[in-house]
Amino acid sequence: MTIAPIDCAAARTRYNTTFSAEKYDAFLKDIHPVYDLSLDFRIAETPVFVSKSFQQEMLHLFEEIKTFLNHKELSGKLQGAVPKLFNVANESNRPSFISIDFAVCKDENGSLFPQLIELQGLASLYCYQRNLNFAYLKHFDVPKNFSPYFRHLNDSQYLALLKKIIFADEAPEHTIMLDIAPPKQKTRIDFIYSKKDLQVEPVCVTEIFQEDNQLFYYRDGIKLQVKRIYNRLIFDELSKRKDIQAKLKFDFNANLDVTWIAHPNWFYKISKYTMPFMNSKYVPETHFLNEYENWPDDLENYVLKPLFSFAGTGIYFDVSKEILDSIEDRENFILQKKVIYAPFVPTLDIHAKAEIRMLCLWDEELIPAMCLARLSKGKIMGVDYNKNKTWVGSSAVFFEQ
Secondary structure, three states: OOOOOOEOHHHHHHHHHHOOHHHHHHHHHHHOOOOOOOOOOOEOOOOEEEOHHHHHHHHHHHHHHHHHHOOOOHHHHOOOOOOHHHOOOOOOOOOOEEEEEEEEEEOOOOOEEEEEEEEEOOOOOHHHHHHHHHHHHHHOOOOOOEEOEOOOOOHHHHHHHHHHHHHOOOOHHHEEEEEOOHHHOOOHHHHHHHHHHHOOEEEEHHHOEEEOOEEEEEEOOEEEEEOEEEEOOOHHHHHHOHHHHOOOEOOOOOOOOOEEEOOOHHHHHOOHHHHHHOOOOOOOOEEEHHHOOOOOOOHHHEEEEEOOOOOOOOOEOOOOHHHHHHOOOHHHEEEEEOOOEOOOEOOOOOOEEEEEEEEEEEOOOEEEEEEEEEEEOOOOOOHHHOOOOOOOEEEEEEEEO
16 A cells, blocks of 8 residues: 555654553543533544645645636636525625645555545634644644644744734624534534634624624623624524524625625535536546436446535435436536545554645635644544544644645
């Protein structure tokens, strides 16, 4: 099995040799003891060590996507992406955040390379991941020449850039972090770390209210205007929550005096919807379902994805003609060539596979900041396929410098 060019052999051997269950337990307690918080997802025993050469490959993928997103013809292609019901006013001219999800795969020569899974134009786990990185560095043997940031950033620069994008010149009390019932979200640990690192308040969408064209909320009994929204709300979830919709006290479609970070429309525009327009060695063949006159004969090599679902819901990994024939709104689905994840991370038993997310910030230009990873030993990425397995779950990426 070819391990190079991504997982650095010396760093990996040193890490695995010095690993212990006691270190792992202390590491987990350091992630969430202060907040008495039980996690809904597993944290892996190891980060991924990325060589200089594979980091360069990742940056090639990033540059292709950056060029694609900056293309002047793209905006016209994305006009139909946003459902009318969820078309929020005052759309920004670009998203504040971009997530680039890719699988680590093996080519015909046995070399490892990235294959794009999805683009996302919404905020990800920017503060949780920062603190997870710190915990790995504190409790495990990570060589000094590895960093969680791409070469052009350090931690103070990252945090300053994140604050600049979220707050601009506005005071933290006039900026909120918005979602549905933040304490109950699966990723609630990020809300806690965001409040710790950024002093931004997590607020439920039902707790803000409209007066004329302004939004307000109460904090410690004081009425405060909401001028900027660090948005973590997913409209796919909101559309299924009639109980939450009934409690809303403002109109998403109104011309409100508020700035969205990132604007909700980018959830739809920079998503699976963009992938059929991309042509690259890093992007698996992808087509809108309504473009097919005849289904491919090798459907076992394809995956069917709804355009606007989140967190993997509604995906068909075992596609059949019967399933495709039964779909009426075919414009809302894509058919994508399957990618084969390569097991390349040496663990204490079998090798693990990885899906990596590049966390990018859009200031004056799009900047790759850091990565998060998900490790798996199952047939498919995800909790259900990794039960009773170790060295799997939420992880970090450290780059050789």
